[in-house]
Amino acid sequence: MDAGVAMLRIPRDEPVLFASDMHLSPEAPRTAARFLAALRRHGPDAAHVMLLGDLFELWVGDDGADPIAAELAEALARLSAGGARIWLMRGNRDFLIDAPLPDPAAVPYSRRCGATLLEDPTPLDLHGVPALLAHGDALCTDDLVYQQWRATCREATWQRAFLARPLAERFAVGRAVRETSEAGKREKPGALMDVNETAVRTAMRAAGARLLVHGHTHRPAVHDWMDEGVPRTRLVLTDWDADAARGSMLLWRAGEPVTLPPA
Numbered sequence: 629m630d631a632g633v634a635m636l637r638i639p640r641d642e643p644v645l646f647a648s649d650m651h652l653s654p655e656a657p658r659t660a661a662r663f664l665a666a667l668r669r670h671g672p673d674a675a676h677v678m679l680l681g682d683l684f685e686l687w688v689g690d691d692g693a694d695p696i697a698a699e700l701a702e703a704l705a706r707l708s709a710g711g712a713r714i715w716l717m718r719g720n721r722d723f724l725i726d727a728p729l730p731d732p733a734a735v736p737y738s739r740r741c742g743a744t745l746l747e748d749p750t751p752l753d754l755h756g757v758p759a760l761l762a763h764g765d766a767l768c769t770d771d772l773v774y775q776q777w778r779a780t781c782r783e784a785t786w787q788r789a790f791l792a793r794p795l796a797e798r799f800a801v802g803r804a805v806r807e808t809s810e811a812g813k814r815e816k817p818g819a820l821m822d823v824n825e826t827a828v829r830t831a832m833r834a835a836g837a838r839l840l841v842h843g844h845t846h847r848p849a850v851h852d853w854m855d856e857g858v859p860r861t862r863l864v865l866t867d868w869d870a871d872a873a874r875g876s877m878l879l880w881r882a883g884e885p886v887t888l889p890p891a
């Protein structure tokens with residue numbers, strides 16, 4: 629971390645609502661309804677709402693926002709107007725959130741949500757615990773092909789060229805990339821699709837973090853271990869799929885995580 633960047637500090641009396649990997653899409657209206665209902669039910673209990681990436685199944689630019697994205701933005705903006713801080717992190721599906729469009733008058737999606745973007749990773753003091761937030765894909769270092777693509781598609785020049793293409797063309801490319809990635813997932817061994825333990829250890833040591841919260845792998849769990857004499861915890865958020873009755877939010881209240889029932 630740069631010495632000049634102030635650490636995000638969340639005091640113990642400010643509950644934080646975490647979720648990730650909702651993969652919102654018009655193709656999965658039940659999942660979107662489940663998530664939005666949970667947000668309406670639990671959002672008002674939180675001082676901070678932190679969405680850690682893959683909010684959307686596919687995001688080809690802020691000008692491609694669909695009605696579900698508009699509904700999420702409205703729900704978040706309402707919570708923001710009510711005094712909550714809203715924080716968004718980009719995932720591997722929605723890495724183009726807020727990427728500058730050719731039209732300089734375009735409103736960045738995070739602004740529609742009343743949200744602040746979080747870098748990936750983001751170190752923070754969470755109720756007194758040194759923590760690190762990440763989407764999780766950058767920690768899957770065994771998947772070299774994916775890491776190469778990740779580096780490319782996060783370059784400003786690549787994004788500028790992509791966002792200059794017509795929306796329909798971007799959707800076609802986005803769908804093709806998604807299909808390639810889904811096919812790859814079926815072929816790649818399971819370990820390749822999980823985080824690399826050395827990458828986790830290195831990231832947590834570098835940040836001095838005792839807690840890592842991430843999503844992406846769709847393997848919700850709490851992993852505890854000792855490293856350099858320090859107890860460390862890696863908390864993996866669940867993905868959302870209403871058809872599989874999957875999806876829940878996590879509320880960090882008074883230093884403890886509480887898994888919330890769906891709405």
Ligand SMILES: [Mn+2]
Binds near residue numbers: 682719720843844845
């Ligand atoms: Mn992901």
